[in-house]
Amino acid sequence: MHIEEKNYQDPFYHSNIFNFYFKNLKIGILDIETTGLNPDRNRVILGGLVTKEDDGIRSLQIFSESREEEATLLEAYLNEIKKLDVLVSYNGDHFDLPFLSKRFHFHGLCKEFHKSPLHCFSMHKSLDLYRTVDRYSNIRKSLPNLKQKTLETYLGLWSDRSDEISGADSVEMYYDYLKTKDESLREKILLHNKDDILQLTRLMKILDKLDLHEIMFHTGFPVFLEDKRLLIESISLKKDVLYIIGRHKNIPMEYRCYNSAYAAELSHRNQQLFIKIPCRAALDCLYIDLEDFRIDSAQLEKYPGYQSGYLLVKETDALNYLEVNHFLRLLLEEILKEL
Incomplete structure (x- = not known):
């Protein structure tokens, strides 16, 4: 060799x-x-x-x-x-x-x-x-x-x-x-x-x-916290629900969270990640209320999709890829902190 x-x-x-x-x-x-x-x-x-x-x-x-x-x-x-x-x-x-x-x-x-x-x-x-x-x-x-x-x-x-x-x-x-x-x-x-x-x-x-934000929305991106690792494999918006599928590593326990804002599962057995986030509808927009999530939403306030504590996921036919990706990263980082 x-x-x-x-x-x-x-x-x-x-x-x-x-x-x-x-x-x-x-x-x-x-x-x-x-x-x-x-x-x-x-x-x-x-x-x-x-x-x-x-x-x-x-x-x-x-x-x-x-x-x-x-x-x-x-x-x-x-x-x-x-x-x-x-x-x-x-x-x-x-x-x-x-x-x-x-x-x-x-x-x-x-x-x-x-x-x-x-x-x-x-x-x-x-x-x-x-x-x-x-x-x-x-x-x-x-x-x-x-x-x-x-x-x-x-x-x-x-x-x-x-x-x-x-x-x-x-x-x-x-x-x-x-x-x-x-x-x-x-x-x-x-x-x-x-x-x-x-x-x-x-x-x-x-x-x-x-548009790298659009690319990462469709192909996924990693979220790491110390040695804990999450890899989003796909993000999709079906009707008024965001679905996130991925994998995880170095998380030696099952994690499940079900509340009115979202559902999240991290399976220890097959190392899979699944998150479901319902969106609210108003006029031609889909949005989420950031107060429903334990995240530091101050990082999102600089974006056009942020409006008075709400995050616009979709406006008419346009998805706000950057806003959604950043929100998901913050949410996943908070989940990792709990583990």
Whole structure:
């Protein structure tokens, strides 16, 4: 197994909105190289990771130098992933994470795989930039496709690349490397992967062009208090009721709260979170009375959706994503304080 690690002075992406959701969390940018697209038949040959450090960023690449080293590679890679809270990828929800999960399971590294194909990452917030751009922007209409390199060109980042090979080329080179042990082939594969992960750090500025509050409403976000962890997986408004579904970790007890304002359940057995919040209706609006909740609503007073102790959830057909997300974070933090 070959490991390459390097530190860079490049700043990691940040913005006020991004920090609202991810400040103080451990973030990693992930990309893998495989021998094909089917995890039942193909293997992981290289795991790449970029992490945010105090003085810049750090790249880590773990390369399998033989067919027998995949398990060793995956164990080392998984140990690095376990240190993280947020995984940023490009099409990772559909490829990298499911592929890794199956290979982890194959080698006995993910004991809980049977519960869900992505259970190995059950407490990681996944931020898939491909999925985000595809579902929550109109950028696709301006581009011939949404390949990573196409989006890099759109943002003026193409000149930052050094490699000139494709993923398919790297597979052919890998099989040649296994036969010849030619280090120049290994270096080309590593360069291709390193450019992908370093470019993803720069590609994160695409978030400046998107409504991150809307994205977090639909895809969920983490809420941590010390070692207690909640991960919202989905938020939905059905008629006049908000439903929140998620998972939790390091909460060694059952929690149930039923009152007129909301119902909340945290199951210790399956680590699931469920909250139901009825909203009140007036004219074309849905709102909640903040006095019904034990939260510090002063943090919400700066928003347009705050009106004299009430929080407007929906006005006509427009959801107030920021207001709802911030309210939910405050509510969940209060629940964690009780546990």
